[in-house]
Amino acid sequence: MPQTKKDLKDFSLDELNSRLKSLRVEPYRAKQVFEWMYQKGAKNFGEMTDLPLPLRHILSDKFRVLTSEIIKRQISKLDGTRKYLFRLDDNEAVEAVLIPAKGRQTVCLSSQVGCAYGCKFCASGLLGIKRDLRCGEILEQALGISRDIKGARITNVVMMGTGEPLANYDNVMKAISVMNSPYGFGIGARKITVSTAGYIPGIKRFMDEKAQIELSVSLHGATDETRSYLMPINKKYTLSELMKVCREYVREKDRIITFEYVLIKGVNASREDATALSKLLKGLPGKVNLIPFNPVSSFNFMPPSGKEVKEFQDILKNHDVNSTIRAQRGADIDAACGQLRLRETI
Ligand code: SF4
Incomplete structure (x- = not known):
């Protein structure tokens, strides 16, 4: 039977306000419902005990509260990183990762089932794209993780799992508005x-967002030739166009951009590559995350040596380009960058 009731987690707070208003329910109830779902972890209307019974009946008549099922959980022995596989309503599956650190619980969430872009070093794009995730499905990844860690507060969110978040713009931004809301997750x-x-x-649409959400751009190559080889999206949106829009973003928003750069031996990690990257980013307020490639069985790539990584970083530094070398997390459970959905099938 087709499911016609809409998942309550597909509504932003404003949308729920209006919807409840149209049902002649006091709009302030939307905040209460939000608190029950996102702060007290209610999985159904029966658990929302301070809502009057007639209201709970109206809600269950019109809406549903979908909860995700964790079908696989892996915990890194190296650093406690947790990788989750969630089953979706239509039997597709999606992954998310929890990266614990001192005083921080960061979740890395997926935005699509699969990915259209097929970057050469990324397991997530191997099978192409199946569909966008709904807002509620994005939020359910964070809620499922929160339940699994017994309600411990999630402090940081990165939309860096499977998929291109800005290609599923409306759902991703709505989910972020709920994560940011004081009645939702309350994450700055x-x-x-x-x-x-x-x-x-x-990126152009993102420029108009009022909230001070951080932007990270995956670069991975400092010339069109290298970048198009690693990231086919570069054939459509070339490096010079991308850098133009990045410079515009930094200027208009007065914000910095973090550039991700995965280092692959023999492909983009030479001294010449470092010099080209320095020139590309010259004078642009930002930071580069250098990520030594995680060897993944499906790919023949290898990371450069520690010495080569350090030399690469030194060249950037000599050109006044800020960078950090990102520590690998969850490498033993394939939770590191580009390793999601490599070995999972349901
Ligand atoms: S790196 Fe990102 S954009 Fe590229 S294939 Fe993987 S998920 Fe898609």
Whole structure:
């Protein structure tokens, strides 16, 4: 039977306000419902005990509260990183990762089932794209993780799992508004990062967002030749167009951009590559995350040596380009960048 009731988690607070108003329910109830779902972890209307019974009946008549099922959980022995596989309503599956650190619980969430962009080093794009995730399905990844860690507060969010978040713009931004809302997860905008492979129409839209959400751009190559080889999206949105829009973003928003750069031996990790990257980013307020490639069985790539990584970083430094070398997390459970959905089938 087709399910006609809408998942309550597909509504922003404003949308729920209006919907409840149209049902002649006092709009302030929307905040209560939000608190029950996102702060007290209610999985059904029966658990929302301070709502009057007639209201709970109206809600269950019109809406549903979908909860996700964790079908696989892996915990890294190296650093406690947890990787989750969630079953979706239509039997598709999606992954999310919890990265615990001192005083921080960061979740890395997926935005699509599969990915259209097929970057050469990324397991997530191997099977192509199946569909966008709904807002509620994005939020359910965070809620499912929160339940699994017994309600411990999630402090940071990175939209860096499977998919291109800016190509599923409306659902992703609505989910972020709920994560940011004091009645939702209450996570500060600056603790939420949206990562893009360089989808320029999405970056242009993102420029108009009022909330101070962080932007991260996956670069991975400092010339069109290298970048197009690693990231086919570069054939459509070239490096010079991408850098133009990045410079515009930094100027208009007065914000910095974090550039992700996965280091692959023999492909983009030479001294010449470091010099080209320095020139590309010259004078642009931002930071580069250098990520030594995680060897994954489906790919023949290898990371450069520690010495080569350090030399690469030194060249950036000599050109006044800020960078950090990102520590690998969850490498033993394939939870590191580009390793989601590599070995999972349901
Ligand atoms: S790196 Fe990102 S954009 Fe590229 S294939 Fe993987 S998920 Fe898609």
